[in-house]
Amino acid sequence: MLKEYEIQAIRGLLVRLIDAGRLAEASQAALQHAQQKLAEAHHTIRTLRAALAVFGFSEEPDLWDKVKAAVGEEVYAEAFQVAPFYEPFTLNPLPVTVASARAAPFLSDGGETNETALQPISQMPETDTGAPNIKEMVLQKLKEAGKEGIEANKIKESLRAQGVEMHDKTVGMNLYRLSQDGLAERLRRTWFYRPRREEEPADDQPSTETSAASIFD
Structure with missing residues (x-):
């Protein structure tokens, strides 16, 4: 007792x-x-x-x-x-x-059942400390995917396999920023690297559309 x-x-x-x-x-x-x-x-x-x-x-x-x-x-x-x-x-x-x-x-x-407080430590979400340049790493994954493209979840899994700690929404946020920089575009759930004009003709890229409302899908 x-x-x-x-x-x-x-x-x-x-x-x-x-x-x-x-x-x-x-x-x-x-x-x-x-x-x-x-x-x-x-x-x-x-x-x-x-x-x-x-x-x-x-x-x-x-x-x-x-x-x-x-x-x-x-x-x-x-x-x-x-x-x-x-x-x-x-x-x-x-x-x-x-x-x-x-x-x-x-x-x-x-x-009260407090799901976050009772989560196993291994499943607790990690915060992005800003140590690695996530945006550059995401851009590199898009380049590696080439014309096949890649989904956001696949990028997230790949980065975490490399030991990168980040929030669940970090990849989506950086894909959105890259799209605003003109370096990424999306077709449904698949993201593609969008080369600058001096790198590759624009008509070699898939016809895509980026929607801010569903950018983190």
């Missing part, structure tokens, strides 16, 4: 374990939401810049200066005042009263 001080020690560990599990699950949900919003924002930026081009404003370093000169300082400044700012997402603990209300339904069943 456990002694009282042992029970209290285990209680402390249990609280911290549940806390970490809940934080991990909330962070995962926030990350997925942020990635979706980021893709949407990039799509909007490209669309609006194309709209500006209709008025003769091309992609140049002094784009903002030219817009300012065209519409006037007052209108230019007003636009910056009207457009909202966005505060970065913060994962702050809920107030005690709210947290207690959420936990109540689980108490009668013998406790």
